[in-house]
Amino acid sequence: MPRQAEPAAVHDSLVLEPRDVQFDWSALPLHWIPDEPMATHTINVLHLLLPEGERWFVKVFKDALPMITDEQLREEVLGFIGQEAIHAEAHQEVLDHLLAQGLDPRPYVRQISWLFRRVLGDKPGLTAAQRRENIIERVAFVAAIEHFTAFLGNWALNSPGLDRAEADPTMLDLLRWHGAEEVEHRSVAFDLMVHLDPGYLRRLRGMLVSGPLLVHLWVRGTRFMLAADPTLKGSVRPTWREAQQIARRGLLPEPTRMFRSALRYFLPGYHPTKEGSSSQALAYLATSPAARASAGH
Ligand SMILES: [Fe+2]
Numbered sequence: 001m002p003r004q005a006e007p008a009a010v011h012d013s014l015v016l017e018p019r020d021v022q023f024d025w026s027a028l029p030l031h032w033i034p035d036e037p038m039a040t041h042t043i044n045v046l047h048l049l050l051p052e053g054e055r056w057f058v059k060v061f062k063d064a065l066p067m068i069t070d071e072q073l074r075e076e077v078l079g080f081i082g083q084e085a086i087h088a089e090a091h092q093e094v095l096d097h098l099l100a101q102g103l104d105p106r107p108y109v110r111q112i113s114w115l116f117r118r119v120l121g122d123k124p125g126l127t128a129a130q131r132r133e134n135i136i137e138r139v140a141f142v143a144a145i146e147h148f149t150a151f152l153g154n155w156a157l158n159s160p161g162l163d164r165a166e167a168d169p170t171m172l173d174l175l176r177w178h179g180a181e182e183v184e185h186r187s188v189a190f191d192l193m194v195h196l197d198p199g200y201l202r203r204l205r206g207m208l209v210s211g212p213l214l215v216h217l218w219v220r221g222t223r224f225m226l227a228a229d230p231t232l233k234g235s236v237r238p239t240w241r242e243a244q245q246i247a248r249r250g251l252l253p254e255p256t257r258m259f260r261s262a263l264r265y266f267l268p269g270y271h272p273t274k275e276g277s278s279s280q281a282l283a284y285l286a287t288s289p290a291a292r293a294s295a296g297h
């Protein structure tokens with residue numbers, strides 16, 4: 001997956017539109033990458049984290065709206081809010097389907113809900129200045145997380161291994177539609193953070209908190225899913241070595257590649273438009289079965 005540079009014009013002319021997609025999960029097998037429970041459940045962690053996480057993004061960005069003094073950025077933030085709200089609901093439906101298949105995701109989701117609502121939620125009793133500071137700090141966390149969602153989106157759009165393994169086509173479309181929109185709106189959170197606080201320390205802190213937290217949640221989530229899968233009964237135990245081997249088969253992003261990508265976030269000249277390709281994202285959205293159905297094709 002090479003890093004692609006593209007003309008700024010492609011990105012600058014984007015208008016972010018929420019696409020009101022629908023997916024039918026009734027035929028989704030529990031192991032939607034056939035015979036690959038660990039790869040399936042490692043990717044399934046997305047469904048555990050994203051509904052609560054993306055609802056939290058929406059809340060943070062709505063809180064930040066009155067602080068924006070640039071009209072174009074404000075439009076982009078509104079587009080971002082619309083897209084993330086739909087993403088959250090699309091992943092929520094997969095969670096509901098897992099429960100119907102006998103895999104109960106609720107104990108883990110309760111922990112995630114507590115994290116986003118209590119630990120990272122609104123703090124009561126702040127002064128106006130403290131509240132502004134708190135909102136900017138949370139925007140910086142979102143900006144760092146959006147670096148990873150764009151990385152993962154770019155991976156999903158460039159993952160022929162999943163096609164070779166005959167992964168479920170509806171799930172592939174969900175991952176690639178969502179991934180394409182993550183690539184499409186990858187600079188919004190970063191631009192909002194810089195608009196509210198151009199200081200490097202803010203960016204640094206956002207990644208130093210969000211990066212390790214995300215890895216921790218992912219490892220725990222994968223362990224949880226493998227233990228909760230009624231067909232496995234705890235027989236598959238995830239290891240980093242196994243994850244590396246699965247990544248080599250093209251079914252997961254390579255952890256080292258992801259780590260190197262996170263390091264690029266610290267470069268002084270970093271900007272999200274240097275990662276991934278808007279043209280490729282738009283090309284996928286033009287062919288995605290769910291996105292085309294929502295556009296009335
Ligand atoms: Fe999203």
Ligand SMILES: [Fe+2]
Pocket residue numbers: 084146149181182185
């Ligand atoms: Fe996003």
